[in-house]
Amino acid sequence: MALATRLYLLKIFVMEEIHEFRIFKKDYPLLAQPNNAKFNGFVYVFKISRNDPVFQQIGLLHMEMMKKYNEPFFGFWAVRRNYTKKELADAKLFRFKIKTAFEPAGEECGTEYDEKVACEICGANRKQIGPLKLKKGSIPKKDIARTIAGEVVVSENFATVFKQHPLKGALFAPVIFVKGTSGYYQLIASSPELELTKHTIAGGNPFDLPKESTEALEFVVSGGYKVRIEKMVLKCPKGHTIGPRLISEAYVFDSPAINDNDFFVSRQKTGAKQGLLRPEPIYFCSPTFRKMVEDEKLSGFDFEITHVE
Numbered sequence: 461m462a463l464a465t466r467l468y469l470l471k472i473f474v475m476e477e478i479h480e481f482r483i484f485k486k487d488y489p490l491l492a493q494p495n496n497a498k499f500n501g502f503v504y505v506f507k508i509s510r511n512d513p514v515f516q517q518i519g520l521l522h523m524e525m526m527k528k529y530n531e532p533f534f535g536f537w538a539v540r541r542n543y544t545k546k547e548l549a550d551a552k553l554f555r556f557k558i559k560t561a562f563e564p565a566g567e568e569c570g571t572e573y574d575e576k577v578a579c580e581i582c583g584a585n586r587k588q589i590g591p592l593k594l595k596k597g598s599i600p601k602k603d604i605a606r607t608i609a610g611e612v613v614v615s616e617n618f619a620t621v622f623k624q625h626p627l628k629g630a631l632f633a634p635v636i637f638v639k640g641t642s643g644y645y646q647l648i649a650s651s652p653e654l655e656l657t658k659h660t661i662a663g664g665n666p667f668d669l670p671k672e673s674t675e676a677l678e679f680v681v682s683g684g685y686k687v688r689i690e691k692m693v694l695k696c697p698k699g700h701t702i703g704p705r706l707i708s709e710a711y712v713f714d715s716p717a718i719n720d721n722d723f724f725v726s727r728q729k730t731g732a733k734q735g736l737l738r739p740e741p742i743y744f745c746s747p748t749f750r751k752m753v754e755d756e757k758l759s760g761f762d763f764e765i766t767h768v769e
């Protein structure tokens with residue numbers, strides 16, 4: 461069989477992983493030409509698989525530039541996974557990404573936290589005291605969204621259909637505006653936390669796998685203002701955080717809780733403490749939850765398959 465035909469058949473039967481890189485104009489000439497980049501007026505955009513020779517080239521140039529100048533070769537990286545119908549039908553668990561983030565965060569609107577119970581190294585696991593308070597008019601018109609600090613908010617419609625189905629593993633606490641209730645709810649997991657396995661890879665991007673921490677930086681910007689960036693712990697030695705963001709799909713250990721619930725969070729978190737930001741868990745759901753989101757056309761979700769080991 462011709463290679464092209466075999467690759468085509470392969471594509472039908474397995475997930476396709478497409479990496480998007482955006483390359484600065486000044487750096488683009490370093491890549492072999494011609495290639496399939498699209499110039500959008502600001503940057504060159506590649507949407508490629510790991511097998512594409514350009515993927516390796518971008519990786520080598522990135523590592524070289526980081527070593528020489530401590531500067532990335534690309535300004536943006538994201539991955540999109542397209543699954544086959546069979547893979548989706550066979551999946552036992554899904555990870556969902558919350559597509560929209562907004563400000564101001566709860567802390568800026570009077571939500572109280574006990575920071576004393578948080579990890580002194582990475583800042584994970586502070587305790588929220590009392591209701592989530594947010595600013596009126598700041599919540600996006602989606603069925604799910606998160607603040608930049610990782611507080612998850614759902615619409616009244618979401619809370620209603622979740623209870624009607626009925627699904628398990630979530631609590632809905634009213635979100636408070638300065639004047640009274642908001643009609644939105646904070647989504648809180650009531651199921652046992654799921655444990656990620658070592659196959660779950662986190663980092664800055666596919667070529668930049670986790671360092672333990674970044675150093676504090678201080679520099680002067682125009683106007684003579686001093687900017688200070690705090691030291692960030694990217695991988696907590698106590699195991700609370702695994703890196704800035706997920707690079708791979710998520711892998712979790714099997715647990716009886718998976719069959720008994722429809723919504724879950726991971727015990728290990730991604731991200732780092734920085735200003736208002738805190739490490740955030742990964743969100744998971746059952747196939748029934750995903751079907752509800754699709755049937756009811758709930759907005760703000762993006763799903764990926766999670767592997768149960």
Ligand SMILES: [Zn+2]
Binds near residue numbers: 699701
């Ligand atoms: Zn920690």
